[in-house]
Amino acid sequence: MARFRSNDKKEVPAISTGSMPDIIFMLIFFFMVTTSMREVTLKVKMRLPEATEVQKLEKKSLVSFIYIGPPTNTKLYGTESRLQLDDQYARVEDVITFIERERQARNEADRPLLTTSLKIHEEVRMGLVTDVKQELRKCGAFRINYSVRKGEKK
């Protein structure tokens, strides 16, 4: 009867890791293309509400963001909802100067297309949101976008 030779001598060939860098580089490129750099450090808590009827925000360069939510550091700033523009807390009245600054940063042809994206924590009361919207109306920033999480269709 034929017996299987137990060949102790046979070694498992080493797996070539030569193509490893290529694979990783591919991953890097994938992430670089699909993601965007984080621009501001959030100082407010951010849990966006869910909605199904969403539209994609086009032309990222023409979007300015306004963040509203309870502060992350509740010991220092309390739990009252705050407004964040760029990297710092702001008052509602500062919205106008903020929009003006954002407009100045874009070239003239793009200015009317500027959209304001409102990133608002879902527990914020509408009073603050309405105030911000009134300020936006005052300075003519009519295009707004309520940022939401995309939910499942029912």
Next chain:
Amino acid sequence: MAKSKKKVPEINASSMADISFLLLIFFLVTTTMDTDSGITRRLPPPIENEMDIKVKERNILNVMINKYDKLMVNNKPGDLATLKDETKRFITPNPNDEKAPEIEMKEIELLGTIMTNKGVVSLKNDRGTSYKMYISVQNELARAFNELRDEMSMKYFGQHYNDLTDKDKIEAINKAIPVRISEAEPEEIK
């Protein structure tokens, strides 16, 4: 010459993987995956001189949200689950109903002369309403308009509204079913 025989030593590439891993982790940490999406709306320009624009009662669907996140639709308690259907019924042209919004015949390219609805959805909220509820209501209203647009698109072009690529077709439908959501000037709702 003896020099030409000298081989260039091979560069050790085994640490390349480590370097690229490091880069990968850097990008993973500093970037965000989420594409920004949301509900796009247009704010009305500020009112300079107060003037009452009279709109017939049958042309308005009143949606109010109070500070306890409760809905009121046309002076009756409403429900988020039925809001979409109610809105849809309201904005669908219905020439036979006296109480439904008025109909206007409009000529639109690609669609011909069709009935358009003069109804306006009026949305009011209290200062104490939660943003979550507000967005849910906005979402339901948007859903009503989108469904109606989709139906029209299927009827005239045999394609879903979201699949339309022809700009003229999209514009024709947008004209036939404009999103008319009016937000009142802020005030307190009891």
